[in-house]
Amino acid sequence: MNTRPRVNLYKTYVDNLKPKNKPYFVCDSEVVGLRAVVQVTGIITWYLQRYNKAKKYSQRYKIGNYPECSVAAARQIAKQVKAKAVQGQDPAVTLKDTEKEKTFGELMSEFVKKKYNRYSTTKAKSTTYSARVSIDAWIYGKTDDPKILKIWKHNKETLNIKRLGLSKITHETIVDFHQAMSQKTEYNANRLVGYIREAFNYAKVKQYFFKDNPASFEKKDLNTEIKDHYDYFKPSLVPDIVAAFDKEGKQYRNKVACAGLKAALLCGGRYQTEVFNLTVNQIDLENKTISYKNSKGGQDVRPINDDMVKHLQWVIDQRTAGKKPFYYPPEDMRHRYLFPNYKFGSNIRTKRGIKPIKLKHIKCCKNLWKEICRKYKFEKRDLKSLRHTFAVYMIHLGVSIRALQKMMLHKSIETTEIYAAIAPETVTKEMKKVSFKAA
Helix, strand or coil: CCCCCCECCCHHHHHCCCCCCCCEEEEECCCCCEEEEECCCCCEEEEEEEEECCCCEEEEEEEEEECCCCHHHHHHHHHHHHHHHHCCCCHHHHHHHHHCCCEHHHHHHHHHHHHCCCCCCCCCHHHHHHHHHHHHHHHCCCCCCHHHHHHHHHCHHHHCHHHCEHHHCCHHHHHHHHHHHCCCCHHHHHHHHHHHHHHHHHHHHCCCCCCCCCCCCCHHHCCCCHHHHHCCCCHHHHHHHHHHHHHHCCCHHHHHHHHHHHHHHHHCCCHHHHHCCCEHHHEECCCCEEECCCCCCCCCEEECCHHHHHHHHHHHHHHHCCCCCCCCCCCCCCCCECCECCCCCCEEEECCEEEECCCCECCCCHHHHHHHHHHCCCCCCCCCHHHHHHHHHHHHHCCCHHHHHHHCCCCCHHHHHHHCCCCHHHHHHHHCCCCCCCC
16 A cells, blocks of 8 residues: 555545545545555545554554544544553553444433423423424334324334434434325424434534534425424404404303403413413503513513403403302412413323323314304414414504514514514505605
8 A cells, every 4th residue: 555644534525536546545644543444445444544553553443434433533542542551551452342333213212301301490391392292203203193103104214213323324324214204294394404403513512422513404405394384274263363363262162262362362372381370460551561481582581562461351340240250269279360261170081091181271272263263254374373363463553673573572573574574565555655646
């Protein structure tokens, strides 16, 4: 073999190494002993050359092939082997230990326990819960959702990556996984790629993995999420939706649910995490605000409009008058909630037998919402469209983007700009103000 002076083996340099009529090697200037051997076939292999005092000659230890083992990974492994060799450990033993890698399933299990445990104080409970549910469903196949199970059935080889060793997972593996998952939900497919990327970064810190992160995606390679925020009702329909809530709320079984849905629309709140679980002590009608302990947007106080104040005052008046289903005595656990669950304590049949309902406030009104959309011939949209509709309606009324940011508890105004899509009728309304006549 021919010898060469040490050079900085950065990625582009290694990519440009061409095969010759016999093998040759190039030494790395950053890690002494590390070299890239170029075979006649064009295969580039990383080796570490170490002097063995016992045998009184140098030995070569294979680290891995390029590009599966990147420049950074080869350097990191070489440094680890040299550090252990100083402590008296045979380099061959060290390299063998690195081959006993974790499977992806083992990594995700450890990562979830560390980052998304149920008692995490650094992440919101809703974020932790949704992350765990998503990971369980798509990484481990633990789900009762028939649509997800169907996708698992037809894409088992693609989705079953938990069995693979970390070094066997490539960027293409994650791309195929992402595409299969996107058949069900494009938004969560992007989120799960983010969790996987975090997990591999965690693995690199723990030195379970030394290669480039296979879950590093450019935004253009992920599903477009911005369209999700254009899921709204046009401003002219807002009064009709409010009227529908008022009309359907006259029925006892719908009274609380319709009041909660109306509140979500009037204040632009996330219906499950910021409205349905509201308690009396969070409301300040005099100052027209709602306070939150742990809000997703990072702000604590949401200003509310006069219509929302009027609506909440009506709910409080119902409680004061002792009218069910809004009022329950102080000894009842539902007493503190503005939108209590009248079914609390009643028995329901589940897969595990008959059990009492434990939820003290309303949580999910999807069936009622679907019925309202069908009955009043509204477009079929998800419940979160009420939040998006609020943003669009505020812009239509001429509310400034800064004020809307405060109303929606957005930390960044860029988020508000995404939600506040300009409806065609808003453009038409603004165009009527334009005039080229002389003053």
